[in-house]
Amino acid sequence: MTVVAERKHAAGQRPGWADEMAAILDAYKQAGGDPQSLQLPEVATLVISANDVLMAHEIPGVRFDAEPLEQGVKARILVEAGAKIERPVHLCFGVIPAEGVQEILAEYEIGEGAEAQFLAHCSFPNAVKVQHRMQAHIHVGKNASLTYTEEHFHGQSGGVEVLPRAEVRVEDGGRFITTFSLTRGRIGRMELDYQVEVGAGAVAEMTTKAYGYADDRVTVNEVVRLNGEKARGLTRTRVAVRDRALSGIFTTMEGNAPGARGHMDCTEVVRDSAEARNTPLVIVRDDQAQVTHEAAIGSVNRKELETLLARGLDEEEAVDLIIRGMIR
Amino acid sequence: MSQPLLLVEDFSLNRNGRQILSRVNLAVHPGQVHILLGLNGSGKSSLAFALMGCEGYAPESGRILFAGHDLTGLSITERARLGITLAWQEPARFEGIPIGKYVSLGMKEADQDKVSAALEAVAMPPKYYGFRPADRTLSGGERKRVELAAVFAMHPRLAILDEPDSGIDVLGLNDIAVLVRRMASGGTAILLITHRDEMVGVADVASLMCAGTILFTGSPSEARRYYATRCTPHLEALGSQPWDSSLPEVRQALASNGAERLPRKEG
Numbered sequence: 302m303t304v305v306a307e308r309k310h311a312a313g314q315r316p317g318w319a320d321e322m323a324a325i326l327d328a329y330k331q332a333g334g335d336p337q338s339l340q341l342p343e344v345a346t347l348v349i350s351a352n353d354v355l356m357a358h359e360i361p362g363v364r365f366d367a368e369p370l371e372q373g374v375k376a377r378i379l380v381e382a383g384a385k386i387e388r389p390v391h392l393c394f395g396v397i398p399a400e401g402v403q404e405i406l407a408e409y410e411i412g413e414g415a416e417a418q419f420l421a422h423c424s425f426p427n428a429v430k431v432q433h434r435m436q437a438h439i440h441v442g443k444n445a446s447l448t449y450t451e452e453h454f455h456g457q458s459g460g461v462e463v464l465p466r467a468e469v470r471v472e473d474g475g476r477f478i479t480t481f482s483l484t485r486g487r488i489g490r491m492e493l494d495y496q497v498e499v500g501a502g503a504v505a506e507m508t509t510k511a512y513g514y515a516d517d518r519v520t521v522n523e524v525v526r527l528n529g530e531k532a533r534g535l536t537r538t539r540v541a542v543r544d545r546a547l548s549g550i551f552t553t554m555e556g557n558a559p560g561a562r563g564h565m566d567c568t569e570v571v572r573d574s575a576e577a578r579n580t581p582l583v584i585v586r587d588d589q590a591q592v593t594h595e596a597a598i599g600s601v602n603r604k605e606l607e608t609l610l611a612r613g614l615d616e617e618e619a620v621d622l623i624i625r626g627m628i629r
Numbered sequence: 630m631s632q633p634l635l636l637v638e639d640f641s642l643n644r645n646g647r648q649i650l651s652r653v654n655l656a657v658h659p660g661q662v663h664i665l666l667g668l669n670g671s672g673k674s675s676l677a678f679a680l681m682g683c684e685g686y687a688p689e690s691g692r693i694l695f696a697g698h699d700l701t702g703l704s705i706t707e708r709a710r711l712g713i714t715l716a717w718q719e720p721a722r723f724e725g726i727p728i729g730k731y732v733s734l735g736m737k738e739a740d741q742d743k744v745s746a747a748l749e750a751v752a753m754p755p756k757y758y759g760f761r762p763a764d765r766t767l768s769g770g771e772r773k774r775v776e777l778a779a780v781f782a783m784h785p786r787l788a789i790l791d792e793p794d795s796g797i798d799v800l801g802l803n804d805i806a807v808l809v810r811r812m813a814s815g816g817t818a819i820l821l822i823t824h825r826d827e828m829v830g831v832a833d834v835a836s837l838m839c840a841g842t843i844l845f846t847g848s849p850s851e852a853r854r855y856y857a858t859r860c861t862p863h864l865e866a867l868g869s870q871p872w873d874s875s876l877p878e879v880r881q882a883l884a885s886n887g888a889e890r891l892p893r894k895e896g
Contacts (some may be wrong), residue, residue, distance in 0.1 A: 539724070605721040607683050610705035611714050612735035612783060622734075626725030626762075 318355065325350045328395045328424035332454035338391055345390040349374050351403055362386055373404030382412030382442065392421040399429040406436050413442035421451040429460040437467040444474040453483040459515055461489035473500040473529055480508040484628045488517040501529030508537040510628040513546035524553040527561035527590065534563035541624045542575035553582040556590030565594035570601055570624055634659045634818050635787055640691035642679055649675045650841045652691065657787065662809055662819045662831055664849060666856050667838035673822045674718055677791045681715040682708050695787070712786030716793055720776040722764045728775050729759035735783030747782035750811065752804055769796040777805065781812060788812060789820045794828055806831040829853045
């Protein structure tokens with residue numbers, strides 16, 4: 302069944318809808334979202350709880366097609382060519398029960414010359430054993446711009462596995478700016494895997510922020526291929542781990558065309574018995590391309606720390622402030 | 630004269646086998662602006678780090694007294710809580726920490742009006758800068774102004790300002806001078822470290838540092854006069870034995886190079 306989102310708010314369509322909506326909005330708030338914004342008629346909104354599309358509110362220039370799967374939802378999200386969407390499109394994904402699987406198969410099409418920002422919040426506040434799988438195909442058309450910000454909240458049990466996978470193509474002159482944050486509550490296990498192809502004069506900037514503790518596991522695999530002339534790529538990774546948490550950051554940047562410029566920037570702060578790894582891979586196939594990388598793995602920067610201590614903070618306060626700022 | 634707030638006695642510092650400071654003596658009095666003038670590499674910043682208690686700057690010998698407390702063995706935090714702070718020459722950058730928040734860190738109680746006043750004191754409009762991060766997006770001069778604002782907002786008993794004038798435009802120098810006097814009139818003693826003798830005018834007292842030791846403490850104008858020689862007589866006299874200035878032949882060389890014109894050290 303295809304749920305076409307011509308309908309506006311789907312309130313009252315079936316028994317229990319209101320309770321489920323209230324629960325997911327509460328979860329949305331815990332993930333950092335503002336439930337009020339989902340009620341605004343001028344804001345395009347898609348709300349999915351487990352495999353149920355609770356709300357699909359379109360606005361001119363933004364279309365949703367969503368159909369439930371056995372364990373999730375298949376969704377197509379279209380920003381029409383030339384559309385300039387003023388207010389961020391809000392997406393809310395969540396699982397309210399303690400156990401469950403949610404698979405989101407998503408296709409994002411940002412039409413030629415279109416501009417849009419997306420704010421996605423994924424919340425699993427009660428999770429004891431929840432798996433969230435995202436398989437996304439993102440196409441940013443010629444001279445189009447997509448800013449995609451995703452924030453997660455996984456509760457405190459550490460029982461969430463989150464596996465976001467995305468294949469992204471940014472056409473000539475396009476811009477793809479994305480930030481993925483998992484900095485509140487436990488992480489559980491997170492394996493992020495993004496593959497991005499960047500066309501001529503196009504830009505891809507990817508920021509990943511995570512704060513792991515207890516026995517959380519963070520893996521980030523990012524591959525950016527700068528295929529077009531003067532393509533630009535940047536990966537920024539900010540991860541803090543403490544207790545027995547583990548993080549592994551694997552970033553690859555390919556400079557495959559004249560004038561392509563890429564940079565990978567990774568900072569991982571390690572405390573207690575945690576462990577952090579960083580493996581940048583630089584591949585350049587054109588003698589006029591350039592890719593650079595920088596990484597700082599380990600304790601917080603001594604100078605930053607001493608600066609804050611000289612204001613009277615104790616070491617614990619200072620380290621916490623530095624980490625919170627870094628992953629903010 | 631009042632008792633010194635800061636008293637450095639025969640302080641020597643050796644780092645990685647290299648003598649950085651040799652028998653430094655220095656006194657800073659409450660509410661005084663004391664300028665420490667010296668060439669690049671003369672040991673001024675090392676003295677600042679040692680006073681603040683930074684890692685790797687523990688004394689080889691000598692001691693530092695602050696308001697009667699021996700600072701030996703005290704952490705940076707403990708020194709800061711006694712009322713000492715340092716504005717770094719190259720201030721650290723902080724991702725994700727808004728400037729307003731950063732400026733408020735040393736205040737006993739965060740007060741938005743005082744944060745705004747501190748930013749205005751360094752000519753940074755709070756509405757424009759307050760929520761910007763204190764990170765790499767700031768220019769060197771902007772970051773230094775933020776550092777001064779943070780020190781001003783903290784209202785410490787002793788502010789060590791390490792080259793607040795470097796990387797600042799000419800108009801900025803005047804702003805710094807005004808701010809320094811304002812802090813001093815509010816009761817903060819200032820140890821102003823610089824290699825620019827234009828800043829001498831702001832000081833009550835000057836010390837001249839060369840090759841890790843204090844050559845002279847006295848009036849700012851006299852210090853400036855000698856500094857115009859770029860300490861050449863002293864450096865030539867020291868030759869290859871910079872840490873044996875007590876040797877008779879070194880003393881003789883100092884005298885023959887005109888160093889006899891220098892006033893005697895204070896105390």
